[in-house]
Amino acid sequence: MIIPISSLPPATLDNILKEHILREGTDYGEQEVSIDTQMEQLKQQLMREEIVLVYSEIHESVNLLPKAQFVQTSD
Numbered sequence: 269m270i271i272p273i274s275s276l277p278p279a280t281l282d283n284i285l286k287e288h289i290l291r292e293g294t295d296y297g298e299q300e301v302s303i304d305t306q307m308e309q310l311k312q313q314l315m316r317e318e319i320v321l322v323y324s325e326i327h328e329s330v331n332l333l334p335k336a337q338f339v340q341t342s343d
Contacts, residue, residue, distance in 0.1 A: 271321040271330065273314050284321065285310045288332050 273281055285307045310332065313319045319332050 269323045269325070271323050273321060276321075281311075282307065284330055285332075 276284075286303060288310070289303055289306045310319070314321070314332075317335055320335050322331050322333050323329075324331065
């Protein structure tokens with residue numbers, strides 16, 4: 269199930285994004301990118317609907333997925 273970001277309080281969205289960043293541990297190469305910058309990048313991707321927040325009832329968890337991937341796996 270896709271969670272509309274407009275339905276979440278800003279602090280909740282920030283916590284979800286921060287948890288995702290810390291869990292994924294993305295490597296940015298030689299330049300270090302702050303968590304705040306990564307969170308802002310994810311927010312922009314969410315607003316452009318490139319990625320979506322998805323709640324999994326089976327796993328009782330929230331994940332960020334590329335919108336195209338979620339559409340393909342939900343058919």
